[in-house]
Amino acid sequence: MIVRILGEGRYEVPEGDLPAIEQLDATLVDAMERGDEAAFSGTLADLIGQVRHTGTLLPADDLRTSELAVPHEGSTLAEVRALLAEEG
Amino acid sequence: MSVMKRLSGILQAKANKALDRAENPADMLDLSYEKQVENLQKVRRAIADVATAKKRLELQATQLQAQAQKLQDQAKQALAQGNEDLAREALSRRATLADQLQGLGTQHQQVETQLQQLETTATRLQTQVDAFRTKKETLKASYTASKAQASIGEAVSGISESMSDAGMTLDRAQEKIAQMQARAGAVDELIDTGALPDVLGGGGDDIQKQLDAASQSGQVDAELAALKAQMGAGGGGLPAGGAAPEGGGDAGAGEGGAS
Numbered sequence: 420m421i422v423r424i425l426g427e428g429r430y431e432v433p434e435g436d437l438p439a440i441e442q443l444d445a446t447l448v449d450a451m452e453r454g455d456e457a458a459f460s461g462t463l464a465d466l467i468g469q470v471r472h473t474g475t476l477l478p479a480d481d482l483r484t485s486e487l488a489v490p491h492e493g494s495t496l497a498e499v500r501a502l503l504a505e506e507g
Numbered sequence: 508m509s510v511m512k513r514l515s516g517i518l519q520a521k522a523n524k525a526l527d528r529a530e531n532p533a534d535m536l537d538l539s540y541e542k543q544v545e546n547l548q549k550v551r552r553a554i555a556d557v558a559t560a561k562k563r564l565e566l567q568a569t570q571l572q573a574q575a576q577k578l579q580d581q582a583k584q585a586l587a588q589g590n591e592d593l594a595r596e597a598l599s600r601r602a603t604l605a606d607q608l609q610g611l612g613t614q615h616q617q618v619e620t621q622l623q624q625l626e627t628t629a630t631r632l633q634t635q636v637d638a639f640r641t642k643k644e645t646l647k648a649s650y651t652a653s654k655a656q657a658s659i660g661e662a663v664s665g666i667s668e669s670m671s672d673a674g675m676t677l678d679r680a681q682e683k684i685a686q687m688q689a690r691a692g693a694v695d696e697l698i699d700t701g702a703l704p705d706v707l708g709g710g711g712d713d714i715q716k717q718l719d720a721a722s723q724s725g726q727v728d729a730e731l732a733a734l735k736a737q738m739g740a741g742g743g744g745l746p747a748g749g750a751a752p753e754g755g756g757d758a759g760a761g762e763g764g765a766s
Binding site: 482484 | 508509510511512513514515517518519522617620624625627628630631632634635637638639642661662664665666668672675676679682
């Protein structure tokens, strides 16, 4: 599956490594709901690290689209909330 | 719900919206290409803005550091003059500066990350734009075939998604620049209003004034004592009454000579 890290690029992540990423995603949601800034930034850093570690960076001239997107490295809780608010 | 899925959905929605205006595949390719070039220019401008903001932060940090050092020296000088209250005042102002410096340090780190992200974005975007330009001409040459139409759609969605990512990265950088400028303005104002002593001006530096006044009066005392001693030793007409010099006169003269 192709995962994009905003501001960085797209990674091809093997299906077998997705559960660990989804788990971190769930922890991130939890931290957001609790408004726990420290847990949020720690989990986001872990999530980005996991995608980089298990995935393979796609060359820039590969024009395929991604299916999942991770917020920018170093994003704050408020920034991500604002990004997600654009949904509606 | 998953942050990653929601974010991906927003990205795709932005990408699709950007393509709405195109009516036929060939136009879509050209329009998309124009947008890419435009976006790339925006990213490059943002890089220049962030670099400027970074320089400003560095300049302010240097300025604040110099002021902190000066206050430290002034505290020592005040203590040497036996003025503990003035030393305390200097140190407490220094503590305020240390807070500001820490804030600037954190911001500097954020700016550095922004700069890296924007530079990565620019490099990757440039490669993508080049790849897209080549592909665009190939696709246009054969776009009547239904298969080619599907490929055009894919290529355009792919590049369009990257454009949306670049747009979001750009927005984020611009927001940070605005925050940084607001903070830099606040620090400048703090320096201007004299809440912090101006390192260059000296005019608004009340601690220095008190120190100078103290060392000046020490110097006058010392000169007076020297004069009295000289006249006493000369055995002149004037009586050498009160020949004993005031205490601390020598130390004061030493400090005065250093400034």
